[in-house]
Amino acid sequence: MATISEPEIVLYDLACTKGVCFSPVVWRIRLMLNHKRITYRTIFLEFPDIEPTLKALGLVPSETATGSKIKYTVPAIHHTPSNTYIMESVLVAQFLESTYPIPPVPLTSDLGREIETISRGVVGPIFRVSVMPREIGILSVRAQEYFRRTREAQLGHGLEELLLQEEERWNGVEDSMRAVGELMQTHKADGPFVLGARPSYTDFFIAGNLQSARVIDESVFQRIVKYPGYKEVYEACLPYMEKKD
Numbered sequence: 001m002a003t004i005s006e007p008e009i010v011l012y013d014l015a016c017t018k019g020v021c022f023s024p025v026v027w028r029i030r031l032m033l034n035h036k037r038i039t040y041r042t043i044f045l046e047f048p049d050i051e052p053t054l055k056a057l058g059l060v061p062s063e064t065a066t067g068s069k070i071k072y073t074v075p076a077i078h079h080t081p082s083n084t085y086i087m088e089s090v091l092v093a094q095f096l097e098s099t100y101p102i103p104p105v106p107l108t109s110d111l112g113r114e115i116e117t118i119s120r121g122v123v124g125p126i127f128r129v130s131v132m133p134r135e136i137g138i139l140s141v142r143a144q145e146y147f148r149r150t151r152e153a154q155l156g157h158g159l160e161e162l163l164l165q166e167e168e169r170w171n172g173v174e175d176s177m178r179a180v181g182e183l184m185q186t187h188k189a190d191g192p193f194v195l196g197a198r199p200s201y202t203d204f205f206i207a208g209n210l211q212s213a214r215v216i217d218e219s220v221f222q223r224i225v226k227y228p229g230y231k232e233v234y235e236a237c238l239p240y241m242e243k244k245d
């Protein structure tokens with residue numbers, strides 16, 4: 001039985017030198033925890049410590065449809081009342097929704113799926129161009145070494161080279177940025193969230209990405225929120241962003 005001094009959840013998060021959450025994916029879960037007022041404490045892990053720590057907890061990455069291994073990633077949680085460990089944000093979100101159904105957070109909707117699909121396809125890549133080369137600036141020296149090595153191997157070139165394409169890439173996504181922002185405002189007559197009066201997981205997806213950009217570099221955040229729609233969702237989620245660590 002959990003007591004007041006013993007939180008129900010231990011949240012494994014990604015460390016940065018600012019001492020607050022900056023992972024867009026962990027933010028989705030944190031927003032859910034904060035909105036549902038679930039008690040939790042955070043364990044921040046440096047990039048190179050994620051795999052050994054989660055492995056030692058007995059977590060095992062699941063297989064993708066193509067059979068390739070998904071690696072060890074945060075967010076991961078330990079639900080202390082049931083002694084359950086879960087990794088992968090979607091699985092964590094499903095667990096939280098079924099274990100703590102009040103207040104409800106709809107995990108999917110047609111509009112939400114549309115926003116998330118376009119965001120992942122169009123906004124995500126340009127987001128990474130701006131965020132990745134700046135993210136290294138808020139990591140510890142050990143984590144910087146890991147981040148540069150793994151990300152440059154994926155990219156096939158230096159992190160800083162991304163900045164050379166930045167302006168051109170942003171110009172190329174202007175229309176898509178506006179279109180996604182307009183979709184976010186579909187139900188604005190009913191309230192500030194994507195589905196209207198109450199938040200859904202899509203709002204946490206949007207706000208988590210924006211908060212991540214903001215912690216990494218305010219100028220990237222400002223560049224996104226100038227498009228109508230984004231700031232409205234972000235500001236509506238601010239009450240669920242108070243606990244950052």
Ligand SMILES: N[C@@H](CCC(=O)N[C@@H](CS)C(=O)NCC(=O)O)C(=O)O
Nearest residue numbers: 014023025072073074075088089090
């Ligand atoms: N599929 C994962 C993605 C999470 C993810 O990419 N997490 C990053 C931090 S934002 C991570 O833990 N990376 C570990 C690494 O790069 O070694 C989920 O949704 O949970």
